[in-house]
Amino acid sequence: MLKLYGTSKSRSARSLWALEELGVKYEHVPVEVSQAKSADNLKRNPNGHIPVLEDDGLTLFESMAINLYLAEKYGKPPLWPSGAEQHGKAYQWSFWGMTEIEPRLMTVLVNRVFLPPDQRDEKAVAQALEAIKAPLKVLDDTVKSHPYLLGNDFTIADLNVASVMSFAMIAKIDFSAVPAAQAWLNKCLGREANQRARAQK
Template sequence: MIKLYGSSMSRAGRSLWALEETGVKFEQVLVGETRKPEYLKVNPNGHVPTLDDNGTILWESMAINLYVAEKCGKAPLWPSTVEGHGACYQWSLWGMTEVETRLIEIFEHRIMLPAAQRDEKVALAAVEKLKAPLKVLDDHLRKSEYLLGKEFTIADLNVASVMSIARYIQLDLSSVPTAEKWLQKCLGRPANQRAGAMK
């Protein structure tokens, strides 16, 4: 059976969502301390999530999600064409490189760091840097219901999971209303609701 290490309140949440979308049976393993020797044998980075698929070990949430979608998912979650696969890779990596880094900066400097270490200038700069990629997303979604067309795919799941941080930092998305509507639709999916209800 597939084991997924990590809680829904970490990056493991997006992998729990992906597993829920496929309907595959899996076991969630909560990790109290990621730097203990027994866990470092599974993931030498000391992070979550980690996937153990009957001895095949993967870390990095986006890699896990693409693997899960390819192995366990069916079209449209995992597209049936190589071109569709390429688009899934593209949007997933875009979410990590263009959006997530900025969202994490805002989260750190407005919520996570101790008050004395927060720098609102860093947060505001990150908000500014997000404007261009969010416009790219909004413009694209004006032409199609989901990232690859009319149906929800792993690309939507991956980007929406990155964008979900916007809720916690109360990021104003009113300038990108199409993207905001798409995000709410993705996050409202039953599989995400089930994943979010896990520990």
């Protein structure tokens, strides 16, 4: 039986969302962020992070890898599209979300929300907001020309990028310069499967 370790109040929400979209049966073990470095979790993931997936003897860490694996193994079109070309696009957008978007959003989130006010670095926030403008424009242009990243349908690429971008909502980032990206993000995050994932522990 599929088992997902990690609380929905963390990056684990990404994989819970994928599991909910796929409609597969799974067990959710809501390991808290504070428990990520417990002895039990370190056995599952030596990095001491959540989420972790177990599936029939396989243990996987890294949220994007988990989601791409789940989509390939349990998904069908359109969520997991057909053919190497479309898979390449799904990898492209997933890695793009992790490398072009996530580090900048994390900097803003940490310095606007997580750190105590006297430790926040406004200069780092300003630099991250400047650096994220170009990739956000790429996203905006893409979803201006078709409704979802790969074309007309919601796929695992949208799920992966939107779940990374959900940090932006918490960090209260202004998307008025990229309205198509904002509308796409609202549409993706509003999906019932994401609501079900977020409602979990």
